[in-house]
Amino acid sequence: MMPAFFALLLLGLLSLGTPLEASVPPFQHGDRVAFIGDSITHGGRYHADIYLYHATRFPNRPFVVHNCGISGDTAPGTNIRFESDIAVHRPTVATIMLGMNDAYGWAFDPSLALQEKISAQASSYDQYTQAMNQMARRLAKMDCRMVFIKPSIYDQTAVLDQKNLVGKNDQLGRFAEYIDELAIKYGASVVDFHTPMSVINHVIQVSDPSATIVGADRVHPGIPGHLVMAYHFLKSQNMPPYVSAIQLDASEGGKILQLRNCEIHGDLVATSNQLSFSATEKALPFPLSPAQLKGLDWVPFQYELNRQVLAVDNLPRGKYELRIDAIKVGEYSSAELKNGINLSANPATPQYQQALQIKVLQNKQLQATSKLRSIALVRHSMIKKIKPAVSEKDHAALTIALATHLNKSKGEPWYKYLRQQADAYLKTIQNEDTYKQEEVQWMQKMWQQNQPSRHSWQLRKIPLGS
Secondary structure: OOOHHHHHHHHHHHHOOOOOOOOOOOOOOOOEEEEEEOHHHHOOOHHHHHHHHHHHHOOOOOOEEEEEEOOOOOHHHHHHOHHHHOHHHOOOEEEEEOOOOOOOHHHHOOOOOHHHHHHHHHHHHHHHHHHHHHHHHHHHHOOOEEEEEEOOOOOOOOOOOOOOOOOHHHHHHHHHHHHHHHHHHHOOEEEEOHHHHHHHHHHHHHHOOOOOOEOOOOOOEOHHHHHHHHHHHHHHOOOOOEEEEEEEEOOOOOEEEEEEOEEEEEEEEEOOOEEEEEEEEOOOOOOOOHHHHHHHHOOOHHHHHOEEEEEEEOOOOOEEEEEEOOEEEEEEEHHHHHHOEEOOOOOOOHHHHHHHHHHHHHHHHHHHHHHHHHHHHHHHHOHHHOOOOOOOOOHHHHHHHHHHHHHOOOOOOOHHHHHHHHHHHHHHHHHHHHHHHHHHHHHHHHHHHOOOOEEEEEEEEOOOOO
């Protein structure tokens, strides 16, 4: 049964008219996927979670991803960097989530006169819609499949210390409505982050007005929020709930009742005290980090997307030890085994450990990606604005020019971040090609490490009093 909290969320989604049917084709073998966006994509993890899910669930469908997010960017700004930062990857699929910076904050400042607010917000909407249409037209010319993502929320309801730009989230809602029109025009898919995140925020703030699915800055979701976003993207792709499912009957020597995404090799052996078999599952569980667990309070990720089930009927009553490849992974009662146990979050299983190894490889890929995105940010958000132009090959002149450019932002909240990005750029630009190679190599290693393995399973009854 679905927990009451999730049932409440589902009711909220239905009342707001969110489409629940799948609309996004799964990524395919050989795809090149560009995740286009602003800081929520640049430094976020929702796309990394999506990629890791595909790598653990579909080991024979390798594809590559490119982070094409830049902090602080807008739809018009993304069009300016389109050729050198997006089209250069020749994407077969592009996801586009923009809008947070297009709904520019000053247009919602409480001190601004009403008429100025109205004018600024109308201008913001016009610029966003025109730029998004231009981007879609350019992607269509490349024969690139498009997935428009309705932007994540600006939290204008939480009681937080951060200044509240009331109305900004409503503007993002208007952008979200336009996404539907744009998708119809270009035959694209749509994933809605805005509605479900709004619903979750409403639910958690009933009991705690300071709770938020995004960060204290009202803008940037933390790791749990990114898991929520990945969940909704994967649900839109109609991803299967089962990693694998094994249902057996322990009576009369043992019988296979049902298998999902799994193959049992040879005979199933069942005696009065134990049951054993050898199996190859065709997928691995999605490994969750401790930082992601809060997200499980907000979406039923494990139940709907990450079920690795073992169920055994007609076991003699008692408690059983489960071993996989001779490794003890847990103790379960015959009643628990009859109902089915979900092993997807059990770190002791060899399958989970294999999934963790894939995540380690992905983290190395993300380290290379992070350096490349710092380079891209400085290149497109700073260097291209420097007049007269300075060559990136002239390191000394560029160092001075960047310092001069950054001094214009001294005292602003974003100065420290931009300073860090500029420093990272100056340290890494000489190795840009190396990071590009590393990024691809670590992805390739993920798709080598994820191949299914055969495992030996044994359920042994624990003697009374042990």
